[in-house]
Amino acid sequence: MSRLRAKIFVAIWALWVVSPLLGGEAGNVWVLNSDASVSKYAAISSAFQAKLKGKIHEIDLGRKFHNESWVQYKLAKEQPALIFCIGTSAYLQARKYAKNTPLIFALGLRWRRMSLTENTYVLASDIPPAHNLLMFSFFFPEIKKIGVPYGKQQNKTWFQKVEKEAQVIGLEIIGLPLSRKSNIKSLFTARFSEFDALWLTADPEVLSGKTRVATIFKLSDAYKKPIFAYSPVFAKFGAAFIVAPDVRTMGGQAAGFAKNIQAQRAMEEKIEYPAGTFLAINLKKLQQYGVIVNQRALSTVNEYIE
Amino acid sequence: MLFHLLRAWNIAVLSAACFFSSEVFSSSSYFLYFFNPESNVDNFAMLKKSLDEYLEPRGRYQFRPFDDQQIFEKAVQGKKDGVFLISSWHYKTLRKKQALQALLVSTLDHKSTQNKILSAKREIASIAQLREHKIASAGTEAYTRGLLQRMLGESQRELVNNIQIITVPRDIDALISVSFGAAKAAITTEHSLAMLASINPVLFKRLRVMQRSEESLLPILAIAVNATPGVANLVTIIEQMQTTMQGKARLKMLGIDGWRRLSQTEKAALGE
Numbered sequence: 001m002s003r004l005r006a007k008i009f010v011a012i013w014a015l016w017v018v019s020p021l022l023g024g025e026a027g028n029v030w031v032l033n034s035d036a037s038v039s040k041y042a043a044i045s046s047a048f049q050a051k052l053k054g055k056i057h058e059i060d061l062g063r064k065f066h067n068e069s070w071v072q073y074k075l076a077k078e079q080p081a082l083i084f085c086i087g088t089s090a091y092l093q094a095r096k097y098a099k100n101t102p103l104i105f106a107l108g109l110r111w112r113r114m115s116l117t118e119n120t121y122v123l124a125s126d127i128p129p130a131h132n133l134l135m136f137s138f139f140f141p142e143i144k145k146i147g148v149p150y151g152k153q154q155n156k157t158w159f160q161k162v163e164k165e166a167q168v169i170g171l172e173i174i175g176l177p178l179s180r181k182s183n184i185k186s187l188f189t190a191r192f193s194e195f196d197a198l199w200l201t202a203d204p205e206v207l208s209g210k211t212r213v214a215t216i217f218k219l220s221d222a223y224k225k226p227i228f229a230y231s232p233v234f235a236k237f238g239a240a241f242i243v244a245p246d247v248r249t250m251g252g253q254a255a256g257f258a259k260n261i262q263a264q265r266a267m268e269e270k271i272e273y274p275a276g277t278f279l280a281i282n283l284k285k286l287q288q289y290g291v292i293v294n295q296r297a298l299s300t301v302n303e304y305i306e
Numbered sequence: 307m308l309f310h311l312l313r314a315w316n317i318a319v320l321s322a323a324c325f326f327s328s329e330v331f332s333s334s335s336y337f338l339y340f341f342n343p344e345s346n347v348d349n350f351a352m353l354k355k356s357l358d359e360y361l362e363p364r365g366r367y368q369f370r371p372f373d374d375q376q377i378f379e380k381a382v383q384g385k386k387d388g389v390f391l392i393s394s395w396h397y398k399t400l401r402k403k404q405a406l407q408a409l410l411v412s413t414l415d416h417k418s419t420q421n422k423i424l425s426a427k428r429e430i431a432s433i434a435q436l437r438e439h440k441i442a443s444a445g446t447e448a449y450t451r452g453l454l455q456r457m458l459g460e461s462q463r464e465l466v467n468n469i470q471i472i473t474v475p476r477d478i479d480a481l482i483s484v485s486f487g488a489a490k491a492a493i494t495t496e497h498s499l500a501m502l503a504s505i506n507p508v509l510f511k512r513l514r515v516m517q518r519s520e521e522s523l524l525p526i527l528a529i530a531v532n533a534t535p536g537v538a539n540l541v542t543i544i545e546q547m548q549t550t551m552q553g554k555a556r557l558k559m560l561g562i563d564g565w566r567r568l569s570q571t572e573k574a575a576l577g578e
Contacts, residue, residue, distance in 0.1 A: 128486050130482075130485075130486065131482050131486060134478075134482055134505070134506060134509070135478075137505050137506065138478060138501075138505050141505070168508050169506055169508070169509075170506070170508075246474070246475050246479075248473075248475075249472065249473065249474050249475065249479075252472055252473055253472060253488070256440060256470050256472065259470065265438060269487065272488055273486065273488060274488075275442055275472050275474050275479060275480075275483035275488035275489060276472075276473075276474035276475045276476075276479045276483075277475060277476075277479055278475070279475075295558065296501070296558070298555075298558050298559070299558045299559055299560070299561045300475070300476040300477075300478065301559075302352070302475065303352055304352065
C-alpha cells in the first residue's frame with residue numbers, strides 16, 4: 001500500500017513539474033507575448049486581460065521552453081479562437097502557424113513594412129501626428145513653429161501630411177530633411193532660429209546612432225530649443241516634453257478588438273491608433289529655455305523629469 | 307551640594323523621560339486618503355511622492371491613494387485618523403456606510419461644481435447611433451457606465467450596457483480620440499471641453515454635445531464624525547495648500563486649484 005501511495009505521489013509530482021512545460025490549461029484566447037520581462041509588454045498584457053476577462057492563456061516567448069517548435073505544436077493542438085500578439089516576434093510566429101486565426105497585433109514598431117494576414121487587427125505603436133501637435137499646443141500655447149527633422153528617403157509623404165495637419169491646428173512645421181550621411185551640426189545650426197522647438201519622431205534616418213542623438217540634444221541645448229520626443233528613453237538625453245502611447249489604454253483597445261471579434265461584429269477599421277498618451281515634462285529645462293507652460297495642463301502630466 | 311546635584315539629575319532624567327515619551331508614545335500618524343474614479347490617475351507613485359514631500363515636513367502626515375473602490379472602502383472603514391478626499395457622488399454613498407462629515411469642497415477656477423458632457427462626432431445625430439460603439443472616458447469603466455446611465459435615463463439601460471468604454475488617461479485624450487476616430491464619443495468635464503475650444507476651435511467644431519449631466523460638486527474633503535483630535539491640524543494644512551506655491555502645485559496634480567468651506571445648501575445636497 002505504501003508503494004502505491006509513493007507511486008501516486010510521484011505521478012502527481014511529475015504532472016505538477018511537467019504541466020507548465022505543456023503550457024498549462026488551454027484557453028480560447030491566447031496572449032502571445034514576445035517577452036513578458038519587458039515592462040511595456042507585461043503592462044499591455046495585464047491591461048488586456050483585465051478588460052477581457054474569461055479564459056485567457058498567456059505564452060511568454062521569452063521563456064526557454066517556449067521555442068518556435070513548441071509554439072507550433074501548441075497552436076495546432078489548442079487552436080485558439082483569437083491571438084493577441086505582443087511585439088513583432090510574437091506576431092511573426094502567429095502569422096506563420098495560425099494565419100487563419102484572428103490576430104491582434106500591438107507594439108510592433110515596423111508593422112507598416114510587414115506583410116499582414118487578412119485577419120490581422122493592428123494597434124499602431126505611434127500616436128497620430130495631429131494628436132502630438134495638439135498636445136504641444138495645449139501645453140505650450142506660445143510655441144507656434146516646430147522644427148521636424150525627417151528622413152528624406154522614406155518620410156517625405158509623411159512630412160507633407162503633417163504639414164497640412166499642423167496648419168489646421170494653427171502651428172507651422174519647419175521641415176529639416178536629412179539622410180544618414182547628413183552633417184547634423186551644420187544642418188541644425190543654420191536653421192535653429194527658424195523654429196521655437198524641435199520634434200523628434202521615430203525616424204531611423206534621423207536617429208541613426210547614439211552619437212547622432214547626443215549631438216542633436218547638445219545642439220538644441222546650446223540654442224535653448226526644447227526637444228519634444230516620442231519616447232521616455234529620451235528623458236535622460238534631455239527631452240523637455242515626451243508624448244508616448246499609453247500602454248494601458250492600448251491594452252484596453254486590444255480587448256475592444258477581441259470583444260468585437262468574439263461577438264462577430266463588423267469593424268470599420270482594422271487599424272487603431274493609441275487613444276491615450278503618456279506625458280512626461282522637464283519643467284526645469286523649459287524654465288531654462290524661457291518656455292511658457294500652460295499651468296492648467298500640468299494636472300494631466302504622468303511624470304515630472306528631474 | 308550632593309543633594310542639589312542629585313535633585314538636578316532627577317529633574318534632567320524626568321524631563322528627558324517626559325520629552326521622549328510624548329514623542330514616542332503619544333504622536334500618531336494621520337493620513338490623507340484619496341480615491342476618485344472620475345480621473346484615471348495611474349501614476350500614484352509620483353502623486354504620492356509629491357504629496358508626501360509636502361505633508362511630511364508639517365507633521366506625521368502621509369498621502370494614501372487608491373485606484374479601487376472596494377479596496378479603498380475596506381481600508382478606510384472605521385478610520386478616525388484621516389481625511390478623505392473623494393468625489394461628491396462617492397461621498398453620498400460612503401456616508402451611508404460610515405459616519406462622515408463633509409468639510410470642504412474643491413474648486414477649479416473659483417467654481418465648486420462641474421457638469422459632465424457627452425460629446426460625439428458631429429455626424430452622430432442621436433444617442434442610438436452610439437450602440438456598440440466606443441466612448442472614451444478618463445474615469446473608470448464602472449463610474450462611466452453609471453454616469454451614462456444617470457445622464458441618459460433608465461429607458462436607455464440596454465444601450466448603455468452595449469456601449470464599449472475606452473478608458474484613457476485624461477479628458478483631452480478622450481476628446482482627441484473622438485476627433486481621430488478611436489472613439490465615437492467622449493465623456494469629459496465641461497471645463498475640458500471649453501479648454502479644447504480655446505486651444506483648437508477647428509477640432510472643437512467637429513464635435514457635437516449630445517447630453518449634459520446634472521451639476522455636481524467637485525471632490526469633497528471629509529472626516530469621520532468622531533475623528534481623533536489631531537485630524538483637525540491636517541485639515542488646516544490641506545486647506546492652506548491653496549495659499550502657497552508648493553501647495554498649489556500639488557493641488558493642480560489633483561486636478562483642482564483650491565478649497566472652500568461647504569455652504570448649508572451644499573451640505574444638504576450631500577445628504578447631511
